[in-house]
Amino acid sequence: MISRCLVFILFCLAATVAKAADVFPSNAEGCDYHLRGQIVSGDAEKLKVLPINSQGITLCLDSPGGSFAEGKRLFDTIWDQDIATMVRSGERCESACSLAFLGGSMRIGTAVIRFQMRSLRPGGKLGFHSPSLNLPNENSYPASEVQTAFAIALKAAESFFDIKLSEEHDVEAMTDFLYQRILGTRPENMFHIESIGDAVLANITVTGLTPPASITEREIANICDNAYAANLMDGRPGYTTSSQYYDEILIGDSDGDRKVVLTRQGEDLVGKVFNYDTPSKFSALGCSVRISDDWKRFWDTDYSPLSVRFEQYSVGDDFGDGEAEEFSAPYWYLLPASLKLDQQAERNVAGQNASAPASAPAASGEGGFVRLSGYDLYGGDLPDGVLRNMSAEDCISSCSARSGCDAVTHDRWNRICIQKSVGDSNGRLYLLSKADTYVQRAAAGSLKPNLSVPVQTFTKQNKGFPGQPDESLQAGSAGQCETLCTERTCLGFNWSAGSGRCDLFARPGVYSDAEGIVAGFMVQPAQ
Numbered sequence: 001m002i003s004r005c006l007v008f009i010l011f012c013l014a015a016t017v018a019k020a021a022d023v024f025p026s027n028a029e030g031c032d033y034h035l036r037g038q039i040v041s042g043d044a045e046k047l048k049v050l051p052i053n054s055q056g057i058t059l060c061l062d063s064p065g066g067s068f069a070e071g072k073r074l075f076d077t078i079w080d081q082d083i084a085t086m087v088r089s090g091e092r093c094e095s096a097c098s099l100a101f102l103g104g105s106m107r108i109g110t111a112v113i114r115f116q117m118r119s120l121r122p123g124g125k126l127g128f129h130s131p132s133l134n135l136p137n138e139n140s141y142p143a144s145e146v147q148t149a150f151a152i153a154l155k156a157a158e159s160f161f162d163i164k165l166s167e168e169h170d171v172e173a174m175t176d177f178l179y180q181r182i183l184g185t186r187p188e189n190m191f192h193i194e195s196i197g198d199a200v201l202a203n204i205t206v207t208g209l210t211p212p213a214s215i216t217e218r219e220i221a222n223i224c225d226n227a228y229a230a231n232l233m234d235g236r237p238g239y240t241t242s243s244q245y246y247d248e249i250l251i252g253d254s255d256g257d258r259k260v261v262l263t264r265q266g267e268d269l270v271g272k273v274f275n276y277d278t279p280s281k282f283s284a285l286g287c288s289v290r291i292s293d294d295w296k297r298f299w300d301t302d303y304s305p306l307s308v309r310f311e312q313y314s315v316g317d318d319f320g321d322g323e324a325e326e327f328s329a330p331y332w333y334l335l336p337a338s339l340k341l342d343q344q345a346e347r348n349v350a351g352q353n354a355s356a357p358a359s360a361p362a363a364s365g366e367g368g369f370v371r372l373s374g375y376d377l378y379g380g381d382l383p384d385g386v387l388r389n390m391s392a393e394d395c396i397s398s399c400s401a402r403s404g405c406d407a408v409t410h411d412r413w414n415r416i417c418i419q420k421s422v423g424d425s426n427g428r429l430y431l432l433s434k435a436d437t438y439v440q441r442a443a444a445g446s447l448k449p450n451l452s453v454p455v456q457t458f459t460k461q462n463k464g465f466p467g468q469p470d471e472s473l474q475a476g477s478a479g480q481c482e483t484l485c486t487e488r489t490c491l492g493f494n495w496s497a498g499s500g501r502c503d504l505f506a507r508p509g510v511y512s513d514a515e516g517i518v519a520g521f522m523v524q525p526a527q
Contacts, residue, residue, distance in 0.1 A: 029088075031088070039067050043070055044076070048077060052081055055442055056082035059078065059085055060088055068096050070096065071096030074099070078105075092124065101118055108442045113169050114168045116171045129186065160182065175202055194342070195339060201245060205330065206332055208344070222334050223271075223334050225250075227308040227329045231327045232276075242337065249276070253278065256315040259275065267293050268292050268293070372437045373506070374435070375409075376409050376431075376432040380420040380422060382402070385420070386417070388414075406443045407420040408438050422443040428450040434510070456522070462518075463513065464513075466510075472501060475501075478497075492504075492520065495518045
């Protein structure tokens with residue numbers, strides 16, 4: 001031990017002084033457990049005894065850091081034990097804690113494929129910086145102490161590199177961009193994931209964002225730029241911000257012109273972006289993406305991601321029929337790289353107070369459910385699985401407690417819970433305004449919306465949906481209001497004949513008497 005305590009790593013605080021982090025069951029939305037407090041030696045052992053089911057668990061992190069070495073051990077434990085990680089709004093995970101966060105992942109399915117499962121919500125702080133030595137202001141140090149300090153520094157760098165090399169099934173724990181930013185950020189500073197661009201290049205999922213009002217050429221450019229940055233750009237020496245990467249993307253191929261084209265093909269919007277750079281002298285890359293009209297229903301889930309294609313073409317020509325490299329992209333890639341996450345923090349907090357959670361309540365110990373708003377899963381009903389007078393939270397808990405149940409459809413209007421088995425269903429989702437389907441994450445990928453059955457609109461005279469609408473417009477008739485609702489993928493509307501006001505609802509509550517109002521809601525009959 002260094003006699004005068006001359007050397008310490010700023011990541012590594014004295015375990016004898018700092019109180020160990022607490023690991024406890026959490027009632028917070030989306031969290032099964034919380035880790036809170038200073039990270040010290042022995043904290044990783046607390047995770048090894050947590051009960052983890054086949055769907056894994058979600059660990060929410062709220063820590064200023066602590067022991068760098070223990071942060072690395074936490075990373076290893078989380079990576080090995082099917083633990084998802086999250087930083088919630090109003091909480092922080094910095095320094096050693098951020099290393100633990102990077103391990104968030106799960107191995108899912110019969111093929112045991114690893115999926116990244118680490119998420120940040122607006123208003124949460126996720127910060128990284130390099131470790132460093134701190135020596136008191138003295139004129140000289142014994143050679144043995146300097147050598148010990150140097151060995152500690154090398155060990156810290158080695159741990160970073162170990163995390164950088166952690167990869168399985170194309171899931172990287174640390175991207176080139178993040179590795180560069182960590183080593184380039186002095187220990188007295190902090191690199192925070194502050195923007196969409198930061199999150200894209202660091203490969204960190206952001207949840208709780210507000211979707212754009214509609215899909216325009218701008219959103220098409222956003223998703224293509226973000227997909228290009230995430231999948232086709234290597235680390236750039238000398239770049240210190242994500243904006244430098246995106247500035248390079250906008251330059252594109254020197255011989256071509258950037259152009260964005262948006263067209264409609266049936267029920268889908270098809271977008272193209274021309275002129276991404278490629279090493280080929282006379283070619284550029286073109287990006288194309290197809291987005292269905294019901295895209296908002298999948299906004300804040302990892303279910304049914306978008307597919308983005310990059311195809312090489314001759315500068316000056318069109319593209320779309322050739323061989324392409326295809327990547328999955330989450331819906332939040334539709335937002336601009338420059339968008340600051342804290343700009344949406346207040347909206348995120350409001351979202352956390354919404355009437356129904358996007359995942360199972362941690363108080364019951366069930367995590368890993370995703371919500372598919374406005375959908376009914378057809379078939380797969382379990383025997384004696386219709387439960388009445390139940391909240392969404394209780395409905396999900398009842399499924400988690402029952403063997404063979406991996407999904408529920410919850411009728412919000414009538415408080416009816418229907419327990420289901422995805423494997424026994426037809427795997428198709430039908431639009432139903434009054435219901436939400438909650439599916440365990442591992443089973444969600446097999447479900448698809450049924451696009452072959454037309455959606456019907458039912459109206460009720462002198463009835464109305466309660467609460468604040470998501471959007472208010474003007475319409476000359478109930479039919480025009482219905483059209484506006486359909487264009488914006490809402491699930492219900494109120495139209496006032498007296499004022500012409502058309503109120504749109506993404507998740508309408510149960511309607512009640514309302515003189516002079518026409519209430520309309522969407523249903524897709526199951527077939």
